[in-house]
Amino acid sequence: MDTQLADWIKDTPEGQTAEAILRKCVHCGFCTATCPTYQILGDELDSPRGRIYLIKQVLEGKQVTRKTQQHLDRCLTCRNCETTCPSGVKYGQLIDIGRKVVDEKVDRPAGEQFKRNALKTLMTTPALFNTGMAMGKAVRGILPASIKAKVPASRYNPGFASNTHSRKVILLKGCVQPAMVPSIDNATSVILNALQIESLVVSESGCCGAVKFHLNDHDGGKAQMKANIDAWYPLLASGQAEALVMNASGCGVTVREYHHHFEHDPAYAAKAKLVSDKTMDIGEFLLKQQTESISALSNTVKAAMVQQRIPQRIAFHPPCTLQHGQQLKGVVEGLLVKLGFELTPVAESHLCCGSAGTYSVLQPELSSQLKQRKLNNLMAGKPQAIASSNIGCLTHLEGSANVDVRHWVEWVAQALSS
Template identity: 75%
Template structure:
């Protein structure tokens, strides 16, 4: 694509990055076939190709309007288009640049500003979010359906293992997962413990930075990323830990790209790159263990399935942040089959469920339609339950599902606990 960026942007880091990405796009349109919002709305400007053109116009100095902002807002940043694109266009990085610049040029209505500020303040403040979630769970049965849907039901939570191992990994001290679904982190540690690995949480770490960054508060997101680098680096530098294991793929894709986000910060660039290199999704890490180790877990899982203590026939929803963001495809599914689960076929498994971080709050109609479509495809194979690998997808799907929705590691941990 031929580009002529305006003087105010062309020599900036954002301008140079955007121009490189724009020049790779050949406007072939393959991306429209796999874009969830284009499939629903049928508007070219609600497709990756259309949004790329809007961003190109903006960076070339053309007028930016509220309409431009709305079309960019409707993007899920699922990055399905990146998987489809034959030219390797890094659309996710481009949309981050475009959304930030359009927000700087087009003032948002007061209600939108308040909503976005509230999401950033609530979701990334552990004390505030934890308090709200605890109170919500206490009165969950009395709440209106719309509010109740945002508060996951109580589930089996295993005890955190007390055994020590020479092999250690870092787990993220996430912002919403510990309060929304407190079973996932201890379940992860139980499975790691069974593999001879100790899961460690560094108290000084926190939100990965994705929430603020994708709400166009780039500076706030970068500060959270730097805080995590500072918290984790002593353990990494000393060689005490061998990996950072992410059990929320939305956080995982962000930490995996710390090297990109902090490339222009001299004090952090090298450290962030090393952290990105050491980051793995939980499914990847489990799959990388010896075949013997996995097969030692399988009999317990199969016994629990046979005893009907856990579901054996499940539909797996691979989060966009796992399959398109991290490019990890089929790995979790293979682990689950190895352990004894039967996976039902899911049509259009590449499409987004509509959660997409704060998207379900900011774009509720589109999000609800995507959830409806996703649940229909997941239920088509008559599974006993639905599994996924990201806190956002889990909470989103659970609010509309007629069967149980869990992180896959929860069922494995429950089987081992028996």
């Protein structure tokens, strides 16, 4: 694609990145076949190719309108198009640049801006979010259905395994997951402990930065990323921790791309690259462990299935951030089969469930349609339960599913604990 970027952007790091991405696009349209919003709306401007044209026009100095902003807002950033694209277009990086520029040029309605600011503040301020979630759980039974769906039901919680081992990994401290479903982090620590690996949570770390960054507060998001790098780097660089293990794929893809966000920062480029290089999804990490360790886990899991303490037939929903962002499609599925789970067939497993971070709040109609489509496909194989790898997907689906929805680590830890 030929480009003629405007003088105000072309020589900046963002402009150079955007130009390189735009020039890779050959307008083939393969991306439209796998774009969730295009499948629903049928509008070229609500497809990756259409949005690329819009961003190109903006960066070339053409008029920017509220409609441009709306078309970019409707993108889930699921990055299905990146998996589909034969030219290797890094669409996710491009839309981050495009949205930021458009928001600088187009004022949002006051109500919409208030909602975005409220989400950004609430979700990344633990004192506020933890208090609100605790109150919601206390009165969950009487909440309106729309709010109740955002408050996860109580579930088995094994407690954090704090045993000391010579092998150590870092777990993300995070923002919303510890308050919404604390059993996910605890379950992860129980599984790692069974493999004689200690889980470390560094108190100086926090939110991965994705919420603020994807709501166009790039400075705020990058400040959180820097705090994490400062907290984790000494342990990773010294070898005290062998990896940064992620059990939320949305956070995982963000941390794996820290190197991109700081590639032009001389103080953080090398540190960010090491952190990104040491980041692994929990499923990916477990598959790299010794065969006998996984066999032992499998035996315990299968025994729990026989005793009907955990489900055997499950439908697995691979989050977009896992299969498209981190390009780990099939990795967790392969591990689950090794552990003894029977995976039911799921049509359109490549499509987004509609959660997409804050998308379900900011674009509720499109999100709801995608959720129902996803649930129909997940339940078609008549599973006993639904599993996933990301807190956003889990809570989004759980609110409307008629079977248990869990992170798969919760069931493995339950088998180990029982």
